[in-house]
Amino acid sequence: MLKKGNRRIINAWAFYDWANSVYPLVITTAIFPMFYEAYTTSTNPDGTLNDSVLFFGFHLKNTELYSYVISFSFLIVSIISPILSGIADYSDSKKSFLKFFCYLGALSCASLYFFDIAHLELSMISVLLASVGFWGSIVFYNAYLPEIAEPKDHDRISAKGYSLGYIGSSILLIINLIMIMVFDIDARVSFLTVAVWWIGFSQITYARLPNQTFTAKPKMENKFTRGWKELKKVWFQLNEMPELKRYLASFFVYSMGVQTVMIMATLFAAKEINWEGDGAKTGLIVSVLIIQFIAIAGAYLFSWLSLKWGNIKALALSLVIWIGICIAAYYIREPIEFYIIAAIVGLVMGGIQSLSRSTYSKILPVTKDHASFFSFYDVLEKMGIVIGTLSYGLIEGITGSMRNSILALILFFVVGLGLLFFVPKRKELAGL
Numbered sequence: 001m002l003k004k005g006n007r008r009i010i011n012a013w014a015f016y017d018w019a020n021s022v023y024p025l026v027i028t029t030a031i032f033p034m035f036y037e038a039y040t041t042s043t044n045p046d047g048t049l050n051d052s053v054l055f056f057g058f059h060l061k062n063t064e065l066y067s068y069v070i071s072f073s074f075l076i077v078s079i080i081s082p083i084l085s086g087i088a089d090y091s092d093s094k095k096s097f098l099k100f101f102c103y104l105g106a107l108s109c110a111s112l113y114f115f116d117i118a119h120l121e122l123s124m125i126s127v128l129l130a131s132v133g134f135w136g137s138i139v140f141y142n143a144y145l146p147e148i149a150e151p152k153d154h155d156r157i158s159a160k161g162y163s164l165g166y167i168g169s170s171i172l173l174i175i176n177l178i179m180i181m182v183f184d185i186d187a188r189v190s191f192l193t194v195a196v197w198w199i200g201f202s203q204i205t206y207a208r209l210p211n212q213t214f215t216a217k218p219k220m221e222n223k224f225t226r227g228w229k230e231l232k233k234v235w236f237q238l239n240e241m242p243e244l245k246r247y248l249a250s251f252f253v254y255s256m257g258v259q260t261v262m263i264m265a266t267l268f269a270a271k272e273i274n275w276e277g278d279g280a281k282t283g284l285i286v287s288v289l290i291i292q293f294i295a296i297a298g299a300y301l302f303s304w305l306s307l308k309w310g311n312i313k314a315l316a317l318s319l320v321i322w323i324g325i326c327i328a329a330y331y332i333r334e335p336i337e338f339y340i341i342a343a344i345v346g347l348v349m350g351g352i353q354s355l356s357r358s359t360y361s362k363i364l365p366v367t368k369d370h371a372s373f374f375s376f377y378d379v380l381e382k383m384g385i386v387i388g389t390l391s392y393g394l395i396e397g398i399t400g401s402m403r404n405s406i407l408a409l410i411l412f413f414v415v416g417l418g419l420l421f422f423v424p425k426r427k428e429l430a431g432l
Helices: 008-021 022-027 031-039 062-091 094-114 117-142 153-180 189-207 223-239 240-273 281-308 309-331 335-362 371-398 405-422
Strands: 052-055 058-061
Touching: 008 022, 008 117, 008 153, 008 189, 022 094, 022 117, 022 153, 022 189, 022 240, 031 062, 031 153, 031 189, 031 223, 031 240, 052 062, 052 117, 052 153, 058 062, 058 371, 062 094, 062 117, 062 240, 062 371, 094 117, 094 189, 117 371, 153 189, 153 281, 189 223, 223 240, 223 371, 240 281, 240 309, 240 335, 240 371, 240 405, 281 335, 309 335, 309 405, 335 371, 371 405
Parallel strands: none
Antiparallel strands: 052 058
């Protein structure tokens, strides 16, 4: 069995955040959403903007369609990851699955270079598969954490991974902005750089992460069937762990809000903030960079708070701040107001992502089935995002305004906060 605490392995694990975080920043937050919004918006003869697109014969708002495609990608990950995670635990092949989804996501990002409004249905497949690749890889990446480090180090190591991700992705974003804004290079090239960066730097992780973490070899058995058996075993173990079930219930609900905000924030700002002239592009980039660099401090701040207060209280504070963010976002209209909100989002974004992962890893039972347990974690997160992004798109489609969608996000955070207080107190979560 792998000995925990090996600094070389831990650093290699955390470095995957450096490699893959360019996807959520460049593709889901910064450059691609602006490219997509501009590319799918036209001007009517009367000078008004037309944000309607034709997709398989249906007329949809461009942002509504985007939310549906992303929602569907999370549904796919939710369905396949439990099966694959069970197989990965049984055959001790997490690293192979991690590589597969990494390459799927990266190559799909590269294919966005050929995005074409005339073939929108085909182009959105690239958006779909890039999301599946990224989030599918996270299932197996997260499952390594309890195997390479002791519970007392999970908060710190998780924060380190997210911080490396924020720094690395910001560097590539700045490089892409220089290419686009200074050298007038087509924005599509940035999608290719994401693929190269993601695949290239992930090799450092693959070179050092062990191929297997357990010495026992699997028996000859149908791996697909065994995957379902692993899931069944984990389900019964969850029934015997009320603190884990209650934590997952809270996590499921508040994840609907957190990830939906992160996915749709740029498109919300592009449509709902009163930018002057061409200020939208510059303003959005500034806000994204604000979020990234403050998120580094936020990850470590909430890691420190978890040591002082405990994980549950630290998470509760972040949820209270998220509720305030959503209430304020409903009313803001000016760029300076959006910058302030962006700064606060950055503070709690890194904190809640890092703490959510490390809190779960702390309260897992002693087991070698970490991929299967983390598949439950990831499935709940993904199903939460399915509900969050789907409701966001539906509310915009029905009411015609993205602002009304924010009301649903407020509800998610409030309910998640309430459920968090039902998690039984344990030494691992109490800052002791």
